[in-house]
Amino acid sequence: MKLSSTALLALAISSITANAYADPASQDFVPTTLAGSSAQSEAKGFIDGQSLGGTTRNWFSNEQKFRGGKFTYQKHGEARTDAYRTNWVQGTILNYSSGFTQGTVGVATEVAAYNAVVLDRSKRDIKGGSNRTLADSNGDAVDQWSKLGLANVKFRVSNTTLTAGRQNFSSGIVDTIGNRALPSSFEGVSFNSEEFSNLSFQGGVFDRVSPRTEQSLSKFRTEYGNGAETDKVNTLGVNYQPFKSLKTSLFAANVEDFWNQYYFGATHELGDSQTLALTTGLNYYKTVDTGKKLMGTIDNDTYSLSLGLTHQAHSLTFSYQAVNGNEYFDYLHETNGIYLANSLTSDFNGPNEKSFQIAYGLNMAEYGVPGLKFNIYSARGWGIDGTHYTGDGGRAGFAYNGIQAQDGEKHQEYGIGTSYAVQSGPLKATAIRATYVTHRATANQADGNIREFRLVTTIPFNIL
Incomplete structure (x- = not known):
């Protein structure tokens, strides 16, 4: 990895600030020992450990x-256009999880039914469907639809679990994405092993994805x-916490006939937020x-590379991101396999693109209103250059169409948001979030010029 002078400067600032505000206790080394207890030894049984919610x-x-x-959308067989698109969907998940049976090898199951009800069914509003609203071949909204979002069997020995079937999975390369009315899930076999105090292993083999807004597997x-x-x-990887203040993750994935992808992530925390806390994050692919x-x-x-400073209710974060390659930094569709700091409404992942973000957050718990937060950010991307892209290799031809027209493209994104989590009562943990984003771009940048208001309530x- 080649770090630019901007990134090196950020690392230097991080080091200086760390020396000034480090909390010695937070830097303690964490020895690797066997886990203190076995999850399977505490199994309650298939029925006694069950839950439904x-x-x-x-x-x-x-x-x-x-x-x-x-x-663009179709009406009476004609293509029509306008500047607006509205999607409004109610997504409900009913999840049943059994407990693990007792004994050396525990067995459990998980089944979740996903249901979507479309509240705005206007063909003109939804613009023929997308990964937001499911539509039929004529572009009409499917008013109500359901599917099995999760359906798996789990086997556990000690602190190691093997899961087979439709499931959630989370890593820097393959990760369930939940930014729509319903989340995605994956079909395959995975394992998670937590036999050590500060060291865990994950892996999986997946052949299908259950998309956020589709009924079938793809x-x-x-x-x-x-x-x-x-x-x-x-995919296979490891999570390791060598110090109380430092968490790391290393994963590799083979996407058959596409690519091999490797990911390293690290988060380091220092200081006390009541005085000054520093969080440094690095993500590399x-x-x-x-x-x-x-x-x-x-x-x-x-x-x-991100550098975040927190003082009581206030946080300020600076993030620099760079793509070194003549193609997009790409990831698997229907996953959240992009842990980059500047992945926002735009991913800021164009060929050879550099980007910088500054973000401010306000946590109103410090002022007596726990659960209420505000944030605002601005991000700019520049230097997008796809003119050296050849698109060659096997049968691919031009895998990324239009990329060669990107010559010095730039763009900017502004966002403001607020969220509230209910703290008590029958609606405890209900989350309400409102965001407004504006994205502006030069002619050949992939994301275009768009404004979006989004309101999401999860109960x-x-x-x-």
Whole structure:
């Protein structure tokens, strides 16, 4: 990884601040020992350990394209356009989890039914459907639909669990994404091992994804590619906490005939937020093509470095991000496999792009209103250059269409948001979040010119 002078400066600032405000106790080394207890030895049984509950989420979004941008939809067989798109969906998850049976090998199961009710069914509003509202082949909203979001069997020995079936999984490369009315999930086999005090291992083999706004399973494809599909995703990694203040994660994934991708992440915390606390975050991805190279020739190094300062209710974060490669930094569609600091409404992941973000947060708990938070941010990306992209490699041709037209493109994004989590009563833990974002870009930048207001309310509930 080649760090720019800006990144090196940020690291230097981090080091200086650390020396000034470090809390010695927070820097203690954490020895690696066997876990103090066995989760399986404490199993309550299949019935006694069961639970039934879930969430219901009201998800509303209104978007407006500007500077000539338009959404397109079909009406009476004709293509029509306008600048607005509205999606409003109620998504509900009913989740049943059994307890683990007792004994050396515990067995459990998890089943979750996902249901969506479309509250805005206007063809003109939804613009023919997207990953926000499910629509049929005519572009009409599917008024109500359901599916099995999760359905798996789990086997546990000591603190190691093997899960087979439709499931959630979380890592820096393959991660369930939940930013719509319903989340995604993955079909396959995975394991999670926590046999040590500060060291855990995860891995999985997945062949299908259950998308956020689709009823059926799909093959994996990429977020920015040409629609090519892969039959298998293999991933393996480790999470390690060498110091009380430092958490690290290292993962690798083979996406069959697409790429091999490697991820390293680290978060370091220092100081006391009542005086001054410093949080430094580093995320790094290396992506290289493999197999049939269905996404073309790829040799991409992408990283982000963030520096966050917190004093009581106030936080200020600076984030620098760089893409070193002639193609997008790409990741798997229907996953949250992008842990970069400047992945916002735009991912700021264009070829050879550099970006910088400054963000401010206010936690009103310090002023007697726990659960209420505000945030505002500004991010700028520049130097986008796809003119050296060749698109060659196997059968791919141009996997990233239009990328060669990106020559010196730049863009900027502004956002403001507020959230509130109910602290007590029958609606305890209900989360309400409102955000407003504006994104402006030059002609050939991929995300265009758009404004969006989003209001999301998530209510958890327990039955058993």
